[in-house]
Amino acid sequence: METLPQLLVANAHKYGHRKIAMREKAFGIWQPYTWADYLEGVKRCALGLAALQMQRGEKLAVIGENRPPLYWMLLAAEALGGIPVPLYQDAIDREIQYVLDHSEARIVVAQDQEQVDKVLHVKDALPRLETIIYVETKGMRHYRQPFLLPLSRVHELGQEFERRQPAFFAAELTKGSADDIAIIAYTSGTTGAPKGVMLSHRNLLSNAQHFLQVEAIRETDEVMAYLPLAWVGDFYISVVLSLLTGLAVNCPEDPTTLMRDLREIGPTLFLGPPRVWEGLLTGIQARSEDADRLKRWLFRLFMGVGQRRAGYQMRQAPVPLGLRLLYALGHFFVYSPLKDQMGLRHVRLAYTGGAALGPEVFQFYRALGINYKQIYGLTECGALATYQADADVRPDTVGKPLPGVEVRIAETGEVLLKSPSVFVGYYKNPTATQAALEEGWLHTGDAGFIDQDGHLVIIDRAQDISTLVGGTVFAPQYLENRLKFSPFITEAVAIGQERPYVTALLNIDLDTVGNWAERQGIGYTSYMDLAQKPQVYELVRGEVARVNRALASDPQTKGLSIQKFLILHKELDPDDAEITRTRKVRRRVIADKYADLIQALYMETDHVRVTTTITYEDGRQASLESSLRIQDMTPVEEGPDGPAPTQSRQPVREG
């Protein structure tokens, strides 16, 4: 079994119609697809692509949400020796144009009208693009372009093709070899243009097989396919692990129904990036605020109990009997109902990965008794590099290397990786490939170290590690994650490189802060309005003060307390390139775009004027001028020290 589609054929033979491979919630019901259906779906798509003259090595772009037909298309391309290129479903025109152009895709599979429209917008700039296949027909009746094909039509073409060449599909399947490229995953990187990471079947399969040696994933496991198709993490679980183990993949009805769908499925294996875990936690925190006193008291009491128990466990110390009894009680009153609410009641294995996570978030899920672990990896290393064994879980590390993976720390402090799953190269970018690979060692760009127990600790992106004027070195991400633990703060950017002290730009959580404002009787019209309310600043000040106290109490982070912050007038948005599609802060963009604001944080002033140009989704533009408060955290009596400075300011930047 060398390729993913060959594995699919094996699974279809093994399970036939006896086991569910995928479910999709549609029309209110979980529609099942067995392994035989799965193969049939892939085959029909592949024959259709063959009828459209798909060649070996040709790229097939796929854009949309997690839907069975889109997964089938990914595998269909591979079955013919083609290379799938999944795109982020929320990518905007110029991002789509870049990837389609760079990948030289001739055929695009688009889920629905929305995605078709986006591709049509940029089609004129893409001479190689010949055909757009769409899956959902709703709203497509007026589209007359001859290059638009509904999936049903592609299937028909495939049937005709099969009549002419009945042995074609099987023959192409057997031609596949482990060194064929299985996917080009464009990484949204925090710097520069996206790079197309080429991963071979061997890369992915060897990585997953090593992972399966250390983690007991079974064919009875259920996962939820809700992460972007373009993120390698989803492909790794929903395709590679599923094909290797036979586990079932569940596609939610709609992103807005995810929480309900999660509860209905009750996945046993769940991977989420920190933002998902933080979001779930924020929801729980917000609801606990709305609960009555008894419930709030129970919640606090038992979260404390759970955390103490988790502490013993992580130190691998025996849990005292009294605590065990209390925990059993808590299971009944708090943990079990909470897990049920979050749809995590059946989870055996829960992973956070893709970015760093704040320790408080980690403690929370461990306290609930969830087998919650950190994993670490990069698209470039075939997804995973380290893992935490069940009995060896720690909040501050990402665990030990997977079998087959070597980890080394370069003299610069950068983490280097070597394994059979290290990628083939960046597509059409040998310079970047050379820069990333040195004698087989992959430069991760992350700064880290290996602790005395052999666990890898990631500090931050190497280029982000900052130094204050006084010489104190710090990882902005660490401070940001501490801040983001607050249910009121969704996004934080810590600043301090070559500055006298640390400051932060913050985004508030519109839902939780909005709720809070409602309870306080504070009226507001918009995010911008709410963000600048003095009471909201006071609320956030309390949260920042809490983080500062925690930082001050730890000798390692002493002197890093956040001295000033401001709440941004807008939410950081991937459409504005301020954060990546996977919600990683793009520091350079922010440093440039908000230079005036950052400057003001280091001046004697308590507010700064800002003009923003807003581009609406339909392309209209509007300009807004506003004044942002700057909050000083230093404990002086009132306001900034000394007389108020003059109002002179740098000229306001345009757009």
Next chain:
Amino acid sequence: MTHGTDGRTLLMIVHVSKAFGGVRALSDISLEVSKREIRAIIGPNGAGKTTLINLISRVYPPDQGQIIFAGRDLARLPTHKIAAAGIGRTFQNVALFKGMTVLENLMLGRHPLMRPGLLSSGIYWGLAQKKEVEHRAKVEWIIDFLEITHIRKQIVGALPLGLQKRVELGRALALEPTLLLLDEPMAGMNVEEKEDMVRFIFDINEELDKTIVLIEHDMGVVMDISQRVSVLDFGVQIAEGTPEEVRANPAVIKAYLGTVAHTGTG
């Protein structure tokens, strides 16, 4: 008396009048609506628009004249058979069961189509069960079509008005009507909600082949959406035509703005 329908006409209103006590709500109205048309009925307050819709849906019978729908005289049909005959409607003030979920409201919308009797329905067995599953499938199709999956199990009363109106539209669709009567489907909505509703009305008309008669005050919407417009004023039809024709019609301008001379301040 028979009125020949040429196969294109779905609804014929023939010399219809209606008075409430001494008030003449409608006088001698005649109009024809073709199959798959979107017809707007406009006019100032009190022009008789809702009365006309109520007559078509047989809330009350006309004093004079005939209403012929798909070749049948509606005056001969008892009110409770109207829905099953293929006429669905929504109301100016949303008329849903506010304590029930979206799904339950839509299932209720299919009630006129439900055949099994009290006993078999009561024990939910055999045909009743099979039919219930079929009805649910139809309703789920509508939920998907109107993009209200995320509120499927929410209580209607807790939803914002824009969504309630969409649910009501779904309830009307649930009984698979040929003719949909929409009484101010966009009243009280914000721009975004209106845009959504316009799109759904187009989709219903084009993809589901429904004929639509709607009352609307937002002239922008009327101009965008309807193929033909009927203008009522004081119970009389003063104009009919394409949106452009109607907009240029002096009688219409007069009805809306008092006199033509006042347009400058309009």
